[in-house]
Amino acid sequence: MSSPSATFVVWSSAWLSGFAAADDVLDALQDWAELHEVVAADADTATTVDIPARGEPAGHPAALLAALRRTGAGPGRLVLPVAGDVRGLGQTVQFAAEALHTGEAAVHGTLGLVPETVADGVLRWTVFGLGAAPPGNPVALGEAEHELTGAMRVAAGLLTELGVARHRAGVREELRDRLAAQTKVRWPEGMPQRALRVLQRATEVSVILDLAGEDEPGGALSASAATKREQALRPLFDAVRIARCAAIDEAVRTLSNQSGRV
Template identity: 50%
Template sequence: MSNASATLTVWASAWLAGAAAPDDALDALTAWAPVQRVHAADPETAAQTGLPGPGAGTVGAAALFTTLRRSTAGGRAGSGAEVRLVLPVAGDVRGLPAGTSFARAALAAGEGVLVPDAGLGLVPAAEGEEALRWVVHSLPVDVPPAEHVGLAEAEHALRSAVRDSARALDELQVAREDATVRQRIAAALRATPQPEWPRGVPPRALRVLDQAQHVGAILEAAAQDTPGGAWSAAAADAREQLLRPLWTDVRTAQLAAVAESVRVLAAHPSQR
């Protein structure tokens, strides 16, 4: 359940608040791909940001950070700006500015970064294993306020999800019928990039992010059509009904952990 948008949200927030060095922020993104490519989604956004438009080439992540600084704070270090993670899926599009190209792209990707002060939204797309493309969208409408979920509340829900996801494996007979499921969960966790985080990120937030990643790996195993998976339409529907609320808990926990990290870093910019 870890993703590049969470990494960018935390590091961009820290950098805009003066709590992180730019080189450290750029290095953190390379955990997802060694090459970062950035361009605007359309000519209007290109004119607004100075980024290349579609078909006009790309620039590196340094230009993205510069664009955010210029768009939010006029280049003043330490001023900070709101940067927000979104993790939309069908049926759960909280936080998305409706009817925008960003909303459509973020829903398709399952992730994105909102910068309301700049009127911008960013969506990543992997290009093989070597490159990650960030497409920058302008937001012509007001961004709805963030839905606040406390970290303690999210952590409690996630602990329940840990227990429920273990039961889900048993009820779906995944663990019993597929002897490799535990190995697949461990392999998925090992394969997930582990970016560095800025100094000052609350340990509790990091713990919740780790728990969310682990539960997400369990749920992905439970969702696969293994020998213990769904054999019929009715079984597939039962599986979906069982796993959907657990996925919601995982996304909520990650959103809460990232939001708390952003809040703390913005409040204590001298930690760099």
């Protein structure tokens, strides 16, 4: 599926370039939670971005947009870190740790944003001052799409051999229902079609991987077979992450180049 950080990166970048209205950004965030609240990670950041510090009553998500303007942030970037791959997070230890914990973050210039569900229907965004903008690790969309397709081909034979989901009744219907639930995220008008296609493909693969991960190892008849299945799936998880980041990068570039519309 997509993520709150991906939604924020695309819509806020479109807003910064004049391609979307502030209300469009706030409305898009409603796909992820009814209530969004905003806090700064520490007192210094709170002063810089004029957002309440943690421990104080939280601010409104509109304050995030104001903070981007105030700090002169340019287009955003999606980061989906995992253990062993924290590229794009920079040197701020606390930000990197919390982004790694949640598995996602948005980076806008010298600000890092980490969303976290803190209650039913409540998503909290924590803003970190990064000192300097972390270097990006851009992957061309074509390369990412190729890697996603290639990883699927490499793993397909192993997944069939290990019988993933073979004993799971109604797996096709479950796959269809999950996919339908995870493809309702709104994107700005003008999103590049190739980026949308890659995001859709990544979502499809992610849903399959989720089902495979939940499946009891009935198709894997031994510990060695279970390990083999895990090894078959791991490259696909990495390919999905890379493809999503590349698609969001492409969307941000495209929308940022179509400025001044709103």
